[in-house]
Amino acid sequence: MPNTLKNTSVRLGCGAGFWGDAFDPALELAERGNLDFLCFDFLAELTMSLLQRVRAKDPGQGYVPDMVNWFADLAAPAKMSGTTLVCNGGGVNPRAGAEALAKALQAKGIAGRKIGVVAGDDVLGRLQAFRDAGVKLTHMRTGEDGFDRIKSKVVSANVYLGSDGIIEALEGGSEIVVTGRVTDSALFIGPAMYRLGWGFDQPDRIASAITVGHILECAAGCTGGMSSRFDQMPRMGEVGFPIAEISGDGTATISKLPGSGGHVDQFTVKEHLVYEIGDPRSYFTPDGVADFTTPHIEETGADVVRVTGMRGKARPDSLKLLIGYSDGWIGEGLLMFPWPNAHARARKAEETLRERFKRLGLLSSAISFNYIGLNMLHGPAAPMPASDNLNEVGLRVAVKTASRDEAEKVRRACSQLWIMGPGGTSFGAPMKPRPTIALWPTLVPRDLVSHSVEYITS
Template identity: 50%
Template sequence: MKKVTIGSGSAFWGDMLEPAVEMAERSNVQYIGFDHLAELTMALLNRMKTKDPMKGYIPDIIPWMEKMLPVTKPKGIKIITNAGGANPIQAGVEVKKVVQNMNLGPMNIGVISGDDILPYIDEIQAQGWKFTNMDTGEEDIDSIRDKIVAANAYIGADLIIEELQNGADVIIAGRVSDNALYVGPLMHEFGWDFTEKYTQKIAAAITIGHIIECSGCVTGGMSNMWRVSERPWEIGFPIAEVTEDGNAVITKTPDSGGIVNEWTIKEHLIYETVDPNNYKMPDGIADFTALTIKEEERNRVRITNMNGQKRPDTLKTCIGYRDGFIGEGLIFFPWPDALEKAKWSANWIRERFKSMNIEFDELRIDYIGVNMLHGESAPVVDKDLNEVGLRISARTKTWKEAELVRRETTHLWTMGPVGSSFGVPLNVRPVIALWPTLVPREAVKAQSQLLEVK
């Protein structure tokens, strides 16, 4: 039975590079997917592109391709990435230069763009479409219309398949869904299409993509297995060996550290899964509640019986809009009476803010070491702790007010109880809020092209 081997090389902008290089060097993967885009990343990249039309892609992609391509080219490993971000065409041009400068040709670079729907929002709205906010149910997109900085649809595997058929060795896309980076090559290799005949197979590909797409998070990262992860500092990234029947074995780079077992698969299967019966992706809807997980041998886990439904008629779209600023500050208090000192200081800052008439959308006080992470669900502390931190943060409408918040927290450094300790000031940051919504599939004008290096 035909088998295809795919690996995950990156889960976010800033992920570790070495495990991806090691995967290419040591394993027999045919494809490596590199996801670089989180929900906020598109808004940041759009801002970079507004400042400089030649930017707006993930800048790391250049040094990464310089490291990856000399390894992947001789072995025929194909790379699929969404590092194109807000400017996939320019990213393609830059990667082409890398290929030329390093004499790695002949090589074909597929470029996928057109996920940016910002230019068509009014047009789609005029056709009677409501951009209902999936989190809040709000329908009034006009309330944020003049603050929108980015609107990108999560597109599926269609054009990845097309460019692989055209002979692409590297594919640089914009906001292609993380998942499609893995569904695309599987559909291409096995000849699966979007007809009903292959619905189960595509659901399996989506499930496999979901399991490996967060790189080290299924091989011992963020894991309940942290105590038993082998040489975790040499963590290997995940590899899926997928057979034509829609089953798979999940493993990792040979001779690497980390761990793949029943539990790392389970914890990742549920990770960021809001409804496990309906895991909606642009290429289909997977059901995680029937599949079977079985350990075959150390660091090899077989997944079978994956299924789901056909792809939805809509595409998820993230609209990012400017929504004020955050000012924050940190200060730490030593034993004795550390928590009492922190509370005294929280009161001091509240009184200061009151007398300064600062208007907040929200003010938050956290006691680090006491309740910063578990909030109200944390039990009351009744012993004299070694040290306690105070974190003061506020969201404001204007930069000026956020700066006043930040600045006033630094005054507490020298106006508070004895022993108060501080580091360096933090910066005020702008808030890009997200309005997650759906758009009709046909409203998204995705397109692709092939850049050839002889």
């Protein structure tokens, strides 16, 4: 049904910032948030490739399994509160995810719940068609045209869809929306546009929704998580996930449930505004381009921040397509060394490992050694200590190889240091070789991609 009721404001909460996030703050928001929409971001670049691998083994899989259990448990409190649930937990198989959810709802005796399924982002089978249509699939950053170089190794190809499908599913009467790869912010922009009656011809309004979506999409990321002021954040183990109320005029407030842990203040919000972005003047999404140098951010109460003044430009003609391809293996190891002369022990172990790699005939394209406690995190930016009087120092080695067998040699060489290594060396559990995915970001014309919406009822 079209949304004839154009509300003056919409209240949105964020229920997850990634696959693996905590469930209890989401449940609290469903029960006590008085929300119109509770939105969950489950996907990341690596997640899509992982899910694609899962689906390759079993065509009935490929969605985020947590989504099914979570939404089954949230359906009843959400219904009580009049809250619609929206997520991208469909992963690379949104239809299968929605079907599994419908089953889980039925098992709980919840019947007649309408689930909207938004797909169309998975273009793995259409890459050749794009090329036949004249799309070169040029690498967005390097400008490289040589897609043929990676063609045989491609494991996933997903277009970042915008809000259109979510809006359509809501207009269709969905009480739950499950999508594939839409942008994180679309999970918030779609519901806001739907409820406030905004159109894509209102770039400043869309910019408001993009900005709020970006602030909320990592859940505790704007309520005290990842904070520079971590020491001032109370009870982070009971952190509250964020709530945004967006008004029809595009202004918004960010808050959280009273009594929950963490804080919402100007810095928790500002820190998240700058998180994982490129040029802040042009934050590109499929729904519009927001200028993050325009929002005014001010504290207007305890754990309440007001965000106003957002400006933006109309949505772009191209959509981002992220292609993942197999990129060999990483073998790694981690060893720890005690005082006295911890640093010298670590250096000796590096020397020994290099000798072992040579003896084992290790074939690698890159080798990285770092000293844990000294330079593993800041690299060349970390000043090295003048004296070797440290309590402990670690050695981490990571090696890039073409095959699993070569990566396995790294594990073997590290294990051999159990006895070949310096006195006092400790190891923990050996680390397994892991396969890696490389990313090929590119653009496709919007008119070559279309979303789909279908419905499943529990």
